[in-house]
Amino acid sequence: MKIISINAGSSSLKFSLFNMDDKKIIASGLFERIGIDGSCYTIKYNGEKIKEEIELANHTDAVKILLDKLITLNIISSLDEIDGVGHRLVHGKDKYKESCLITDEVINDLTLFKDFAPLHNPANVLGIKAFKEVLPNVPMVGVFDTAFHQTMEEEAFLYPVPYSWYEDHGVRKYGFHGTSHRYIAKTISEHLGRDDLKIISCHVGNGGSITAIKDGKCVDTSMGFTPLAGIMMGTRSGDVDPSIITYIMEQEGLNAKEVIDILNKKSGLLGLSEISSDMRDIVSAMASDDEAGAKARRAFLKYTRTVTNYIAQYYVLLGGADVICFTAGLGENSEPFRKKVCENLACLGIKLDAEANKVMGEFKKISSDESTIPVYVVPTDEELMIALDTLKLIA
Ligand code: ADP
Numbered sequence: 001m002k003i004i005s006i007n008a009g010s011s012s013l014k015f016s017l018f019n020m021d022d023k024k025i026i027a028s029g030l031f032e033r034i035g036i037d038g039s040c041y042t043i044k045y046n047g048e049k050i051k052e053e054i055e056l057a058n059h060t061d062a063v064k065i066l067l068d069k070l071i072t073l074n075i076i077s078s079l080d081e082i083d084g085v086g087h088r089l090v091h092g093k094d095k096y097k098e099s100c101l102i103t104d105e106v107i108n109d110l111t112l113f114k115d116f117a118p119l120h121n122p123a124n125v126l127g128i129k130a131f132k133e134v135l136p137n138v139p140m141v142g143v144f145d146t147a148f149h150q151t152m153e154e155e156a157f158l159y160p161v162p163y164s165w166y167e168d169h170g171v172r173k174y175g176f177h178g179t180s181h182r183y184i185a186k187t188i189s190e191h192l193g194r195d196d197l198k199i200i201s202c203h204v205g206n207g208g209s210i211t212a213i214k215d216g217k218c219v220d221t222s223m224g225f226t227p228l229a230g231i232m233m234g235t236r237s238g239d240v241d242p243s244i245i246t247y248i249m250e251q252e253g254l255n256a257k258e259v260i261d262i263l264n265k266k267s268g269l270l271g272l273s274e275i276s277s278d279m280r281d282i283v284s285a286m287a288s289d290d291e292a293g294a295k296a297r298r299a300f301l302k303y304t305r306t307v308t309n310y311i312a313q314y315y316v317l318l319g320g321a322d323v324i325c326f327t328a329g330l331g332e333n334s335e336p337f338r339k340k341v342c343e344n345l346a347c348l349g350i351k352l353d354a355e356a357n358k359v360m361g362e363f364k365k366i367s368s369d370e371s372t373i374p375v376y377v378v379p380t381d382e383e384l385m386i387a388l389d390t391l392k393l394i395a
Contacts, residue, residue: 002026002081003390005383007088008127010119011036013062016383017070020083020391023384027075031062041065045075059130067134085131085140086390088179088382090120092144093170099147099389102128102140116170116226141390148178151217159225173229175221177203181211183385184325184378187363189216191376198318200311203380204337205328206234206277210307212314220317222310228264232306234277237267239306273299279330279337304337308344315348321373324350326366327380333360342367342375350375 001021007014016028027045039056042049043066050073056062070076087102091113100106107125114121124142131140149157157173158166165171184201199213208231211221222230222238232238245259254262262271270277273295275285282303285296315321330337335357342352349372356366359377367375 001083001391002076003084003086003387004082005086005088005386005390006127006131007383008059008123008130010123010126013059013066013127013130015066016387017075017082018384018387020387023387025383027070027073028383029066031056031066034059034062041069043069043073045073059126060133063130063134079135082135082138084390084394085135085138086386087124087128087131087140087142088386089124089142089144090146090176091117091174092142092146093174094150094172096142096144096147097150099141099143099386099393101393102142106142116174139390139394141386141393143179143386143389145176145178146174148182149173149175149211149218149221152220156220171225173221173224175209175211175218176223176227177207177209177211177221178218179382179385180327180380181209181213181218181221183380183382184327185213185216186385187378188323188325188376191363192323194322197322198320200314200318200321200324202307202311202324202326202331202341203328204231204307204326204331207236208233208307208328208330210310210314212318214318220314228260230306231310232272232303233268234279235265235268235270237263237271269299269303272302275299279303279334283334283336300336300340304340304344307341311341311345312348324373324375325378326375327378332362332377332379335360338366338375338377348372 003018003020005016011034013031017026019026027043029041029043031041033039034056035058040053042051067079093113093116095109107128110121110125159171180203181201185199188199189195189197196215201211201213203209207227209221209223210231212219228236230238248259249256269282273282275281275292275296282296282300285292286300326338338357339352342350351368351371352366353368356364359366361379363379364377365374366377
């Protein structure tokens with residue numbers, strides 16, 4: 001049985017083709033600059049990488065070429081081999097609490113909810129429509145980023161603002177990265193042989209969120225109404241006092257959208273360091289004694305402080321923690337990041353194994369045997385989670 005996981009952006013389409021018998025990727029790739037000059041695709045399979053510039057007028061073109069290449073490269077022998085298509089969908093508001101078969105109602109809802117994810121929901125619809133046109137008889141499943149967080153109680157998801165904002169306009173915490181946090185919870189629960197765990201899942205990449213999970217369900221998460229909230233990120237500020245927005249509008253003669261844009265794209269590591277949004281650049285700059293070193297250190301300290309604060313908050317919320325997991329770009333790869341966060345949490349009895357903490361991109365326990373809470377690196381796999389949900393729903 002073969003399933004394709006799709007992540008469609010406004011001008012891109014990422015795919016992974018899985019053999020569900022062994023849950024391994026047969027081929028994966030990316031179609032880029034769809035509808036823009038210089039469009040191209042990359043397909044990886046059998047240890048090879050093929051890249052070609054090709055005109056991609058729209059998402060349907062990309063899907064047609066993708067399926068054509070899968071056949072001409074002998075990755076599959078016929079389109080009949082594709083049993084299902086799973087789509088990563090961003091915003092299902094509070095209507096979609098789990099993955100579901102994609103119907104016309106789902107497509108309409110994605111459009112209806114577009115103000116909640118203006119960059120993503122319309123792009124998701126483009127991806128779905130393209131597959132519907134090219135593979136009309138293959139079942140499709142939608143896997144929402146927001147769904148996992150739907151188990152949060154009012155106390156967690158409400159903001160202390162007029163209640164009518166929630167009732168009339170849907171202002172509440174939705175949370176994101178849900179598919180990743182669900183994958184982490186499933187993987188660590190299987191590894192430890194328990195499904196009644198209190199887990200603090202730290203998905204820290206360019207975007208990042210921390211989630212408190214109990215018995216496999218989300219109790220609270222750091223992102224909010226949008227992905228701008230929570231921990232400091234590569235270019236996003238995370239939580240800030242909202243009055244800063246009107247103050248900066250007045251001081252710099254900007255409108256609200258422009259300030260929010262700065263909070264999304266020019267803040268975080270990039271904003272504080274004035275060097276880079278990438279932790280690797282920050283860590284290498286930190287070593288120097290010059291001004292760049294000082295800038296990098298202040299960004300690193302603030303970054304790790306905000307992550308520490310959420311872990312500490314969720315430790316209390318959960319009444320302790322059975323395990324802390326790090327995942328995504330920094331969580332999986334950045335030794336100094338994990339070291340600093342765990343040092344900040346030393347009063348909880350957390351101790352890292354310095355040698356184990358050198359791990360990059362591999363499942364590994366990185367805490368020492370004396371640590372009161374085990375700490376793991378768990379590489380995330382949202383594509384596999386999407387394929388697994390698709391398999392379950394089309395069965
Ligand atoms: P996204 O949120 O876009 O999915 P990723 O999860 O791929 O992002 O994370 C990308 C970020 O991870 C980079 O910007 C970088 O800060 C960080 N990162 C990736 N590899 C390393 C590494 N080896 N050391 C430190 N940081 C890394």
